Amino acid sequence: xxxxxxxxxxxxxxxxxxxxxxxxxxxxxxxxxxxxxxxxxxxxxxxxxxxxxxxxxxxxxxxxxxxxxxxxxxxxxxxxxxxxxxxxxxxxxxxxxxxxxxxxxxxxxxxxxxxxxxxxxxxxxxxxxxxxxxxxxxxxxxxxxxxxxxxxxxxxxxxxxxxxxxxxxxxxxxxxxxxxxxxxxxxxxxxxxxxxxxxxxxxxxxxxxxxxxxxxxxxxxxxxxxxxxxxxxxxxxxxxxxxxxxxxxxxxxxxxxxxxxxxxxxxxxxxxxxxxxxxxxxxxxxxxxxxxxxxxxxxxxxxxxxxxxxxxxxxxxxxxxxxxxxxxxxxxxxxxxxxxxxxxxxxxxxxxxxxxxxxxxxxxxxxxxxxxxxxxxxxxxxxxxxxxxx
Numbered sequence: 001x002x003x004x005x006x007x008x009x010x011x012x013x014x015x016x017x018x019x020x021x022x023x024x025x026x027x028x029x030x031x032x033x034x035x036x037x038x039x040x041x042x043x044x045x046x047x048x049x050x051x052x053x054x055x056x057x058x059x060x061x062x063x064x065x066x067x068x069x070x071x072x073x074x075x076x077x078x079x080x081x082x083x084x085x086x087x088x089x090x091x092x093x094x095x096x097x098x099x100x101x102x103x104x105x106x107x108x109x110x111x112x113x114x115x116x117x118x119x120x121x122x123x124x125x126x127x128x129x130x131x132x133x134x135x136x137x138x139x140x141x142x143x144x145x146x147x148x149x150x151x152x153x154x155x156x157x158x159x160x161x162x163x164x165x166x167x168x169x170x171x172x173x174x175x176x177x178x179x180x181x182x183x184x185x186x187x188x189x190x191x192x193x194x195x196x197x198x199x200x201x202x203x204x205x206x207x208x209x210x211x212x213x214x215x216x217x218x219x220x221x222x223x224x225x226x227x228x229x230x231x232x233x234x235x236x237x238x239x240x241x242x243x244x245x246x247x248x249x250x251x252x253x254x255x256x257x258x259x260x261x262x263x264x265x266x267x268x269x270x271x272x273x274x275x276x277x278x279x280x281x282x283x284x285x286x287x288x289x290x291x292x293x294x295x296x297x298x299x300x301x302x303x304x305x306x307x308x309x310x311x312x313x314x315x316x317x318x319x320x321x322x323x324x325x326x327x328x329x330x331x332x333x334x335x336x337x338x339x340x341x342x343x344x345x346x347x348x349x350x351x352x353x354x355x356x357x358x359x360x361x362x363x364x365x366x367x368x369x370x371x372x373x374x375x376x377x378x379x380x381x382x383x384x385x386x387x388x389x390x
Contacts, residue, residue, distance in 0.1 A: 006032045006174075008371055009193055009202035011181045011216065012209035013039040013165060014046035015157065015357050016349050019364025020206050022164035025171035027372035032200060033173060034193070036180040036212075039165065040158040044210040044288065046357065047158070048232040048323050049272065050265050052250055053358035054091055054152040056116035056123050058108045060334070062382040064119050069362035069378070074155060077361070081163045084156065087268050090249035091152030092131065092138070095145050096256055108254050109145040116149065124148045137242070137314045138251060154245060154268060157357055164361070184216055186343035204371045205346045211288035211326040213350045218341045221385060225336070225351045226285045230325045231295055233303060234274035236318040243267055243275045243314070253311055258282055262307045274320045277308055280327075280354065288326060295322035327354040337363065337383040347371070 007029035010017045014035075021033040037043055055071065057063040074086040095109045109125070116123030126146040131138055140146065169175055176197075183194045184205055191205045207216055214222035237243045244267050251264040258280060265276035286292075300319045308315055328351040330336050335356060340346035349367060356363075366378040 003199055003201045005190060005201040005203065006030045007202065008032070008204045008206065009034065009191070009200055010206045010208060011184070011193070012207065012212070012350065013175070013177075014044055014161060014208065014210050015360040016352070016364060017206065017208035018161040018164040018168070019361040020208065020349070020367050021173050021175075021364075022168040022171075023361075023365040023368035024371065025168045025173045027368050029368070029372055031168065031173040032176065032202065033165070033168070034176045034179050034181055034195060034200075036178070038177045040161040042323060043293075044212070045326050045328060045352075046161055046210070047325050048276070048278075049156065049158060050154040050268060050276065051157045051357035052091065052152070052252065052263065052265070053086070053155050054112070054149055056112045056119065056121045056149050056152070057358075058093075058112035058115060059355060060382075061115055061118060062379070063359055064115065065378050066359035066362040066366070068119075069365065070359055071151075073361045073365065074160070077160070077163050077167070080167060083159055083163050084269070085160050085163065086153060086155055087245040088151055088153040089245040089266055090148060090150050091252065092126075092135070092249050093147045093252045093254065094131075094138075094140055095254045097143055097145050107145070108252075109147040112147055112149075122150050124150075135248060137248075137312055139311055139313060148249065152249070154250060154265060155357060156268060160361070181216060184346060186340075186345060191343065191345050203345060206367060206371075207340075207346065207348045208350045210350050211328050213328055213348070217348050220341060221336065221338070221348055224330050224385065226329050227287050227291070228282055228284065228327045228329060229286045229291050230278065230280060230327055230354070231299060231303070232276060232278045232323045232325055233295075233300060233319050234272045234276050234321040235304065235308065236316045236320055237275050238314045238316060240267065240273060245269070260307070262311060264312060272321050275315050277312075277315070278325075279303060279307055282327075282329065286326075291324065291326065293324045295324065329353045335363075335383040336385060337367070337380055338385045
């Protein structure tokens with residue numbers, strides 16, 4: 001039987017996959033997107049409503065072109081779909097004045113300020129007293145550094161995925177959901193993909209499967225990532241109007257230990273009517289098949305008592321919702337976007353170490369350009385495999 005051959009087959013339709021699918025159709029490619037679930041869903045990394053976005057990206061200057069372009073694309077998607085995706089509510093970052101050397105975040109306020117200056121981004125260093133004056137609900141002590149970016153904000157993650165997939169279909173993409181990919185095999189000039197429902201052929205394949213990444217990629221790529229379980233909480237507010245995107249910025253509060261990090265997200269219009277707060281941990285690994293997706297009352301109580309109550313006022317201990325999110329982390333916390341060792345026609349682009357969504361649609365555009373034209377406006381070289389010298 002002769003199989004229809006697509007220009008591009010995208011495996012996994014979360015943050016990266018939905019973006020590549022959308023932008024590839026805009027490039028005029030014939031595209032098939034396949035996902036084992038019904039995206040957007042709550043089983044992987046693209047879940048929990050919102051993601052922080054910052055133009056001043058303290059993780060490194062290589063990210064700045066992608067987040068800047070992503071902000072432009074979010075607005076283009078809003079104009080095309082009528083859905084609001086980006087809320088520029090501003091963002092505050094708080095760190096210790098003497099961070100521990102080698103810590104994941106180190107002096108993130110200072111590094112963010114440096115990148116902001118280099119990129120011409122408005123970024124203001126604040127003293128703790130001014131933070132407390134402007135935002136009395138933030139209990140920041142005097143021995144902290146703080147910075148504020150006015151153009152930072154929140155991206156509606158689930159909505160962005162949904163919009164990109166809907167628009168991709170309007171532009172001609174075929175989307176197959178509830179279909180699990182079992183093998184990806186390169187052949188002479190094309191790639192064959194077998195699922196639990198059938199077989200497909202494509203000139204190019206993008207593997208963007210998030211926490212399922214290691215199941216389908218070459219071992220030298222799979223061994224570079226680990227999956228960690230993260231928990232997101234929504235706590236009741238004493239005055240919910242005081243915690244909306246029109247009233248407050250987000251807060252990233254960075255401590256000396258990675259596991260003491262805490263992030264507070266204001267409530268967007270139509271969001272869960274509560275204050276979203278999360279921590280991060282990188283000590284205990286898991287996988288997408290066996291992860292514990294239940295959040296116990298003990299977890300909720302401990303998180304509130306240890307992390308929330310000392311730092312934020314106006315938030316009650318009543319947790320109205322919780323969710324488990326999965327980070328797919330590389331060994332150096334940077335992205336992994338590269339070709340498969342078996343074939344230049346297979347591109348892997350999922351491990352984003354918990355900070356990928358803000359860049360995702362521009363990365364999707366860059367990969368789609370590369371597939372369609374052989375080159376890209378943006379430099380993807382910093383995200384190649386660290387195990388290969390090319």
